[in-house]
Amino acid sequence: MGKFLLLVLAVIAGWLLVKGLFKSRGVGDVKPGESVQSREKMIKCDRCGVFMPESESMSLDGKLTCRAPERCMHRQSA
DSSP: OOOHHHHHHHHHHHHHHHHHHHHHHTTTTTTTTTOOGOOOEHHHTTHHHHHHHHHEEEEETTTESSSGGGGGOOOOOO
């Protein structure tokens, strides 16, 4: 009986471990009704180099920059 309980506990521990690994790798983190393609594209600010969602950017002289100039770091990209 003791070996049976030990086996059951080992199976449960293994299942939780595998479930935790998949969760940490991002597998299955798409919400119901959301597809992977509906996620927003990330772009890089041409002024400071910060990555941001495309909706938080603006086009300035043909370059994509931070929409909020006071938050832009104004570094020249190399």
